[in-house]
Amino acid sequence: MGASHLAFKSLMRELGNEPIVPPKPSLKTLNFGTRFAPEFACLPYKILLGTYVEVLEMGADTIAASGGVGPCRAGHYAQLHRQILTDAGYKFEMIVYEPPSIGYRDFVHKIQMLNSARLPLLKLLGAINRGWAKIKAFDRLEELSHWIRPRETGNGETSKAYRQTLEIIDRAESLEEIKQAEKEAVALLKSVPHDPDFKPLKVGIVGEIYVLLEPSANLEIEETLGEMGVEVHRSMFLSGWTRDNTLFDTLRIMAKGDPLKRAAQPYLAEMIGGHGQDSVGHTVLYAKEGYDGVIQLAPFTCIPEIVAKSVLPAVSRDLNIPVLSLSLDEQTGKEGVRTRLEAFVDLLARRREIKANTRLAHELGGGA
C-alpha cells in the first residue's frame, strides 16, 4: 500500500530473506485479480490477489499477509487467497499475521518464521525499528506533499519531487541515514516552487484503509485534488493504523476509549468492522476542525462503508459539512470520478465565497 512496501523490503532483507517487490498495481494486476476472484469480492481483494500472482510469477516462495479479527470479511482474505492460489497450481507458503493482542506467542512465532538470518532478539528488534522508522518517514513526506501540492506554481512538480523522495528514503539503511535522508527529502519537497500564502480548500478523506492508502486503487485522488488546488488530509496513515492495532491496542481497551469512537458515538455507536465507524468519526472531527468538505472512499460492495455511507448524510446535515461518497471498483476511466470531484470542489469554493461575503457584510455592518 502506497510506499510502505519499500520499508518492508529493507526489513525482509535484513532478516535474511530475498524480498520480491511487486510492481505498482496496474491493469495487469487487476486482470489477474478479477480472473481468480469471486465477482462480488471488493477491489482490495482483487488487487491483492493480482499482486500475489505477479510476485509468484516473479519467483516468490513465501507470502506474508495481514489477518484480522473484526467483523470485516478482509479478516479471512489471506486464507481465501491461499486457497485460490493453491487451486490455481501455485506452490508457496503463506504466513498470516493476526493482531498480537489476540495472541502474542503466535505473532512472535510468525516473525521468527521470517527471521531466516536467525538474528538474535536485540538485532531483530533493531531491524523492525528501522523498518518502522522508514514507514514513519514515508508518512510524514506524504503528508508534506499534500500540503505543497495545492500550492505549487508549476504543474505536477510536487508529484515528481515526491517520487524522488521515496527513492532517497529507500536508499538509507541505518537509523541515522534514514534521519538524514528524510531531511534531504523534506528539503527537496520544499524546494518545489510554491506559493505559501495561497489558501486552498481543505478536504478530509475517509474510508476503507486499502483504497485510502493505495493511490492506484483510488485513481490517484490525492494527486488529482491537489492539482485542482485542494489540500487533502487523509484520515489514515499506515503508521497510525499499525500503532492502533498492535502495540497500544491492549492498553487502549483499558483506557477510557479514543476520541474517534467518541466522535462517532452519536451516529454509529457500534464497531461494525472494517473502518465504517472510523469513517463516521473522522467526518465528525473534520467538521469540527473547520474543513471545507469530506470525501468518503469505499470499495464497491464493502459492507462497513455502505453502513457508514447511510449514516454520513445525518452527520453532513447536523454539522453542516458537505460529504461526497465515491464507490471504487474495477473502473479505470478517471473521467467519472473527475466530474464528481470537480463539481464537489465547485460546491466547496462557492460555499467558502459566500461564507467570506457574509462575514465581510457582518463586519462592515458592525463597523458602521
Added chain:
Amino acid sequence: MNGYLGVDVGSVSTNVAVVDDESRVIASLYIRTNGRPIQAVQEGMRTIAGELPPDISIHGAGTTGSARQLTGVIVGADVVKNEITAHAVAALHIMPDVQTVLEIGGQDSKIICLRDGVVTDFAMNTVCAAGTGSFLDHQASRLNIPIEQFGELSLQSKTPVRIAGRCGVFAESDMIHKQQTGHKTEDIIAGLCEALVRNYLNNVAKGKEILPPIVFQGGVAANVGIRAAFEKALKHPVTVPPYYGVMGAIGAALLAREEAARRNGVTSFRGFAVSNIKYEASSFECKGCPNCCEVVEIRMEGEVMARWGDRCGKWANSVQARRGARKGSAGSSGGDAAVADAS
C-alpha cells in the same frame, strides 16, 4: 449583438445553445451524438450557425458533458465545466428559487440540491444505468412504441403494474412476465415509469433532502409519464423548463458569458468554421509501464492539439495545450478558479 456559445456533448445527445448579453436563449439544438462526438459537434456548429441572426458575434464559448475536454479543444472553449455545475447554473437561471434539480439523461442521472441559489449537495448514478434514457429507449423499441408516445400512453393507465426497478435486466424480465400474463401495455408502461422513478429516488437520491421548487430536466423530462410518476412519489409539483433537453448547453453558455466578463471579451473561440476543419482523434497504448494507458490524441489539420488518458501525465504534459491559470485566485475570490481546467 453579442452571443455566448455553450456545447454539451453527452453519451447520447449533443446540445448546442447560444445566449445573449441578457442571458436569453437565441438558438438551441439537440442532436444525437451517435458515438462520434467530433462529427456531432461539427454538425451542431454548422446547423446552429445557420439559425443565428446575421449580426451576432460570439464573445465566449463553454463546454460541458462527458466529452467536454474533447469538445473544448475543438471549439476553442474559454471555460470547460462539469455537467453538474452547468445544469445547476441553467436551472437557477430559469427558476432562481429552485431547491432541487432532477436530471435524467441518456446514460446518467443526477440530483442537485440547492439552497439560496447555491449547490449544497449532489449525486450521480454510479454503477447502474437502469434509471436512464437509454433503458427507456430500449424498452420502447421492444414494445414497438415510438419513444415520443411512451409518456402519453402511460398516462392512460388506471392500474399501473408493479415492475422491479432495481436493475435493468430484472426490470426487463419482470415486464415480459407481466406482458405474457395479459396486462395492458399502458399499465406496464406506467409501471415502468414508476419503477424508474423509484429506482432513482432509492439510489441516486438516497439520503438527499428533496424540497420544492423542483425542476426536472434532461432528455427524459420529455416523458410526461415519468414526470407524473415523480409528482406522485414526491407529492410536489415538478416543473419541466421549456429548454429541458438542452439545459447543460445553456449552463455552459451562461458560464461562458461570466468568463467573458472576466476576460474582457478575449475569447479562444475558433469560430463556426470549425465545422470545416479536419479534426482527427486517434489513440495508442503507451508502453511505458504495465498500466498500458490508452492515450487519446487530437489533431487539427495534422497538428497535435491535445493528448490525454495517461495516468502519469507523460503525454498530456508533452502538449501542454492551454492548461491556463488553474489555481491562483481560488483562495481569495473563491468561485471556480479552484477547479482545474480539464484540458
